[in-house]
Amino acid sequence: MGKKVTIRDIARLAGVSxxxxxxxxxxxxxxxxxxxxxxxxxxxxEYGYVPDFNARSLILRQSSSMIGVLVPNISSPxxxxxxxxxxxxxxxxxxxxxxxxADRNAELEQNYLSQMLERSIDGLxxxxxxxxxxxxxxxxxxxDVPYILFDQNYAQEGTRVLTDDxxxxxxxxxxxxxxxxxxxxxxxxxELSENFTQRLTGFQDCxxxxxxxxxxxxxxIKAPLSRRGGYDAAAAVIKAxxxxxxxxxxxxxxxLMRGLRERGVKxxxxxxxxxxxxxxxxxYVSPQLTTIRQPIMDLGIGAAKMLLNxxxxxxxxxxxxxxxxxxxxxxxxxxVR
Amino acid sequence: MGKKVTIRDIARLAGVSxxxxxxxxxxxxxxxxxxxxxxxxxxxxEYGYVPDFNARSLILRQSSSMIGVLVPNISSPxxxxxxxxxxxxxxxxxxxxxxxxADRNAELEQNYLSQMLERSIDGLxxxxxxxxxxxxxxxxxxxDVPYILFDQNYAQEGTRVLTDDxxxxxxxxxxxxxxxxxxxxxxxxxELSENFTQRLTGFQDCxxxxxxxxxxxxxxIKAPLSRRGGYDAAAAVIKAxxxxxxxxxxxxxxxLMRGLRERGVKxxxxxxxxxxxxxxxxxYVSPQLTTIRQPIMDLGIGAAKMLLNxxxxxxxxxxxxxxxxxxxxxxxxxxVR
DNA sequence: ATGAAAGCGCTAACAC
DNA sequence: GTGTTAGCGCTTTCAT
Numbered sequence: 001m002g003k004k005v006t007i008r009d010i011a012r013l014a015g016v017s018x019x020x021x022x023x024x025x026x027x028x029x030x031x032x033x034x035x036x037x038x039x040x041x042x043x044x045x046e047y048g049y050v051p052d053f054n055a056r057s058l059i060l061r062q063s064s065s066m067i068g069v070l071v072p073n074i075s076s077p078x079x080x081x082x083x084x085x086x087x088x089x090x091x092x093x094x095x096x097x098x099x100x101x102a103d104r105n106a107e108l109e110q111n112y113l114s115q116m117l118e119r120s121i122d123g124l125x126x127x128x129x130x131x132x133x134x135x136x137x138x139x140x141x142x143x144d145v146p147y148i149l150f151d152q153n154y155a156q157e158g159t160r161v162l163t164d165d166x167x168x169x170x171x172x173x174x175x176x177x178x179x180x181x182x183x184x185x186x187x188x189x190x191e192l193s194e195n196f197t198q199r200l201t202g203f204q205d206c207x208x209x210x211x212x213x214x215x216x217x218x219x220x221i222k223a224p225l226s227r228r229g230g231y232d233a234a235a236a237v238i239k240a241x242x243x244x245x246x247x248x249x250x251x252x253x254x255x256l257m258r259g260l261r262e263r264g265v266k267x268x269x270x271x272x273x274x275x276x277x278x279x280x281x282x283x284y285v286s287p288q289l290t291t292i293r294q295p296i297m298d299l300g301i302g303a304a305k306m307l308l309n310x311x312x313x314x315x316x317x318x319x320x321x322x323x324x325x326x327x328x329x330x331x332x333x334x335x336v337r
Numbered sequence: 338m339g340k341k342v343t344i345r346d347i348a349r350l351a352g353v354s355x356x357x358x359x360x361x362x363x364x365x366x367x368x369x370x371x372x373x374x375x376x377x378x379x380x381x382x383e384y385g386y387v388p389d390f391n392a393r394s395l396i397l398r399q400s401s402s403m404i405g406v407l408v409p410n411i412s413s414p415x416x417x418x419x420x421x422x423x424x425x426x427x428x429x430x431x432x433x434x435x436x437x438x439a440d441r442n443a444e445l446e447q448n449y450l451s452q453m454l455e456r457s458i459d460g461l462x463x464x465x466x467x468x469x470x471x472x473x474x475x476x477x478x479x480x481d482v483p484y485i486l487f488d489q490n491y492a493q494e495g496t497r498v499l500t501d502d503x504x505x506x507x508x509x510x511x512x513x514x515x516x517x518x519x520x521x522x523x524x525x526x527x528e529l530s531e532n533f534t535q536r537l538t539g540f541q542d543c544x545x546x547x548x549x550x551x552x553x554x555x556x557x558i559k560a561p562l563s564r565r566g567g568y569d570a571a572a573a574v575i576k577a578x579x580x581x582x583x584x585x586x587x588x589x590x591x592x593l594m595r596g597l598r599e600r601g602v603k604x605x606x607x608x609x610x611x612x613x614x615x616x617x618x619x620x621y622v623s624p625q626l627t628t629i630r631q632p633i634m635d636l637g638i639g640a641a642k643m644l645l646n647x648x649x650x651x652x653x654x655x656x657x658x659x660x661x662x663x664x665x666x667x668x669x670x671x672x673v674r
Numbered sequence: 675a676t677g678a679a680a681g682c683g684c685t686a687a688c689a690c
Numbered sequence: 691g692t693g694t695t696a697g698c699g700c701t702t703t704c705a706t
Contacts, residue, residue, distance in 0.1 A: 006683060017693045022685055031691060048479020053457045054395040055683035059698045064390070074424075074436075075417030075617075084412050084438055091445070096452065099411075099436045101421055108428070115433065120390050142385020227621055258621050280412075284564055284595050286623045343699060354677045359701055368675060392699035396682045678705080689694070 005047045013047070014039050025051070066096045067307060068116035068124040070109060072152065074101035076251060077279035078296060079127065082150075085300020086125060093308055095122070106130040113139050123307045127151040129193070133158050146310040148303045152193040159310065159319045161303045165195045168292040168325040169202025172246050172274050175290070175327055177210040180336040181244040181272060184212065185219040185237050187230060187256065188248050196248065199276065203246060215240075223248075227255035234259025243271060243336045250275035254285055257332065268334035278328055287331035295323055342384045350384070351376050362388070403433045404644060405453035405461045407446060409489065411438035413588060414616035415633060416464065419487075422637020423462060430645055432459070443467040450476050460644045464488040466530065470495050483647040485640045489530040496647065496656045498640045502532045505629040505662040506539025509583050509611050512627070512664055514547040517673040518581040518609060521549065522556040522574050524567060524593065525585050533585065536613070540583060552577075560585075564592035571596025580608060580673045587612035591622055594669065605671035615665055624668035632660050 007025075011018045016036060023029050024040045043049070057064070069086055071079040083099055090097045098121065100112040109128055116124065117140065124147035126136065136147065149160035176184055186203065188196060207214055214220070221236045223229040230252035237245050237256065247253035253275030257267050267273050267287055275282065278293035302321050310319075344362075348355045353373060360366050361377045380386070394401070406423055408416040420436055427434045435458065437449040446465055453461065454477065461484035463473065473484065486497035513521055523540065525533060544551055551557070556577050560570040567589035574582050574593065584590035590612030594604050604610050604624055612619065615630035639658050647656075 004683095007685095008683080018684080019686080019693060019695095020691090023692095026685080028686090033691065036691080045479075050454075050457075050480060052395070052683050053401070053455065054391040055698090056685085057698095058389070058391040058395055058683085058700090059685050061698075074411065075414060075421050077412060077414070080412030080417050087411075087438060091448075094452070096435060096456070098433060101424060111428075115431070118387070118390060119433070120387070141382075143387060227617075254621050258623075261623060280564070281618065281621075284591050285621065286595075286598060341699095344701095345699080355700080356677055356679095356702080357675090360676095363701080365702095370675065373675080388701095389699050392682090393701080395684090395699085396701050398682075676706085678703105680701105680703085682700085684698085685696105687694105687696085690692085 004052070005049045007049070007051065010040065010043050010047065010049050013043055016040070025049075063122050064120045065094060066098055066116075066119065066121050067304070067311075068113070068121045069097050069099045070112060070124065070126045070128055071099070071101055072104045072127065072129045074099060077281055078249070078251070078277050081280070081296040082127070082300040082303075085297040085302075086304040087300075089301050089304035089308065095308070097304075102128075104129040110135070110139060117143060117145065121145060123147060123311045125150060125303050125307055129191075146307065148307045148310070150299065150303050151195060157318065159306065161299055161306060161321045161323065162195075163294045163299070163323045163325050165198035165325075166202035166205075168276065168294070169199040169204075170206040171325065171327045172276070172292050173203045173206035173210070173212075175329070175333065176244045176246065176272065176274065177207065177212060179244070179272065179333060181242075182212055182336070183219070183240075183242040183244070184214060185221055185240045185242040185245040186214070187221050187223050187233055187237070187245060187252055189225045189229075190222050223252065225249055225252055227251050227258075230255025230257075231259040234263055234265075237271065238263060238265060244274070244333070245271060246274045246276075248276065250277040250279045250282055250289060250291055253289055253291070253332070254281060257285065257287075257289070268332050272333040272336070274333055282328075282330065290330045290333040291328050293326050293328045299323055341389070342386045344386070344388070347377065347380050347384065347386050350380055353377070400459045400648075401457045402431060403435055403453075403456065403458050404641070404648075405450075405458045406434050406436045407449060407461065407463045407465055408436070408438055409441045409464065409466045411436060414618055415586070415588070415614050418617070418633040419464070419637040419640075422634040422639075423641040424637075426638050426641035426645065432645065434641075439465075441466040447472070447476060454480060454482065458482060460484060460648045462487060462640050462644055466528075483644065485644045485647070487636065487640050488532060494655065496643065498636055498643060498658045498660065499532075500631045500636070500660045500662050502535035502662075503539035503542075505613065505631070506536040506541075507543040508662065508664045509613070509629050510540045510543035510547070510549075512666070512670065513581045513583065513609065513611065514544065514549060516581070516609065516670060518579075519549055519673070520556070520577075520579040520581070521551060522558055522577045522579040522582040523551070524558050524560050524570055524574070524582060524589055526562045526566075527559050560589065562586055562589055564588050564595075567592025567594075568596040571600055571602075574608065575600060575602060581611070581670070582608060583611045583613075585613065587614040587616045587619055587626060587628055590626055590628070590669070591618065594622065594624075594626070605669050609670040609673070611670055619665070619667065627667045627670040628665050630663050630665045636660055 102109040127150040223233040275291040282289040439446040464487040560566040612628040619626040
């Protein structure tokens with residue numbers, strides 16, 4: 001790496017003290033002669049001197065100015081967009097986001113979490129598929145690191161950004177009910193994180209209100225929350241003999257549509273499909289996907305702002321920021337016939 | 338934030354010296370009595386003591402163990418997947434990737450670059466849409482930070498991972514030629530980065546070999562490299578009266594297909610569409626997209642490995658790692674009629 | 675078995 | 691105008 005040049009090297013080379021160099025280079029050099037100043041700057045450029053980040057932050061007791069972001073899957077449109085929102089806010093405050101994609105792997109998640117903590121991160125945004133608040137708190141330990149929960153969590157407490165999942169479920173159910181569907185299937189993940197529980201409760205409550213019975217034994221289909229998961233569940237959906245299906249998220253819905261297409265089932269003519277999230281792809285698949293929109297980018301922005309706020313104000317109090325959802329009606333749902 | 342507990346606090350609390358604490362906590366405490374050791378560990382847990390990262394790396398002269406990754410757009414399937422590849426390798430070596438999505442914004446890119454450099458990053462992977470190697474070198478300055486170039490760069494030099502873009506262009510052209518297409522349009526971005534130049538040269542050379550004329554004046558359509566860009570270019574493609582179009586990347590192709598669909602043009606019956614990249618969506622759109630496959634995840638893995646290698650071995654020598662491309666034939670292309 | 679002391683590279687009171 | 695000095699929190703050599 002080539003030995004690093006230190007402030008002392010520069011001082012020696014210039015025949016001045018380190019103070020002089022330090023002050024001048026930090027823009028506090030008014031009191032030094034122009035000649036000295038020029039010399040120092042010249043030397044710095046010549047030798048490519050850069051202050052050691054560690055030494056500097058050690059003495060200035062700066063925070064690391066880093067926030068951690070833990071998501072299941074950065075290459076998904078949903079989390080990719082979310083992260084862009086976070087990054088946008090962070091950049092604004094010259095905070096660096098450490099982004100980790102842990103692929104729903106518990107060990108990896110905890111691993112990343114520890115690594116971030118070691119680096120004395122200022123705060124965390126966690127969309128963990130596996131960790132409970134207990135686990136998180138245990139790893140954080142006595143450190144005073146604020147965190148914001150988001151999306152897939154097994155938590156009913158803690159500061160977090162939420163969307164109105166119950167309402168989202170209702171909107172979806174009402175939409176299908178309005179179209180006259182009576183036989184409806186649900187695709188949901190094996191482990192129900194809090195947001196899914198809400199969403200499904202809203203969905204089922206609303207069906208009931210419309211006097212529609214959900215055949216829980218046959219029409220609640222478990223599948224991974226992914227395109228692949230939806231794709232593989234196509235057979236089960238067909239077998240269920242339903243006229244509509246509500247997928248856990250858009251990825252899943254898009255996979256399901258592909259699976260149905262390959263089996264010769266027409267969407268929405270034979271089966272209506274609803275997703276959830278409103279990822280940017282929805283408009284590009286065919287038929288365009290009807291879904292419940294979450295303001296994904298805003299969620300990222302909101303989470304980041306909330307976290308920064310918490311970092312700066314140091315208030316213990318639990319906060320919850322709630323975002324609205326809405327029905328986005330496109331082409332994958334139609335009146336039953 | 339709560340005052341941080343230092344090693345001295347622990348030492349004082351335990352009634353021992355800082356040496357004792359340091360040694361024991363760093364697993365070099367064999368020489369101390371079991372009783373002391375227990376006491377120290379207990380105190381650490383009780384007070385949540387964690388060594389200060391800066392102080393520690395200052396004295397241990399550790400590197401930051403961070404690598405920077407600069408991409409145009411983290412929420413795109415292409416770069417998302419690439420980044421996952423990078424992260425995979427980094428994790429393995431306990432390196433932390435700093436991931437920045439700069440949205441093809443020159444100022445932002447340089448900003449991020451500086452920020453990373455300030456934090457004495459160990460190396461960089463740059464898929465910059467705007468910076469030349471000159472700009473990069475200028476910002477890096479005298480620092481000895483290795484970097485790997487990737488994808489969109491205006492560079493014909495420097496250590497980098499490449500795919501055989503010329504060959505990819507050829508494969509695409511040959512495929513369309515084989516299907517009997519004579520009237521072909523190209524969708525390309527306004528600024529041609531090196532990989533695009535190669536790709537298009539390969540494409541055109543191959544057309545020529547097949548005695549197909551490309552009407553450069555009308556059938557080379559400029560559009561942003563995005564779904565939106567492709568979507569908006571649909572009218573121009575129709576107007577060009579071609580039987581096939583080769584889009585700059587899959588995102589663009591997917592947008593284009595949507596645009597054509599909305600205008601009642603059937604793909605591939607009326608117009609065949611080819612993309613480039615083989616992002617994971619290609620199989621989920623309808624018709625499934627024919628494309629030239631780049632091994633995206635492998636590129637990420639390769640770039641990261643190469644960078645780590647360069648960081649550790651400190652060799653100046655320019656290296657190039659080349660990855661193969663291949664034709665993936667799906668449903669968006671068909672024999673002309 | 676334990677500790678004193680030096681020093682990593684830097685900044686900032688406080689001299690001179 | 692410029693330098694001396696005292697740390698920041700930590701690890702490590704070398705005594706004791």
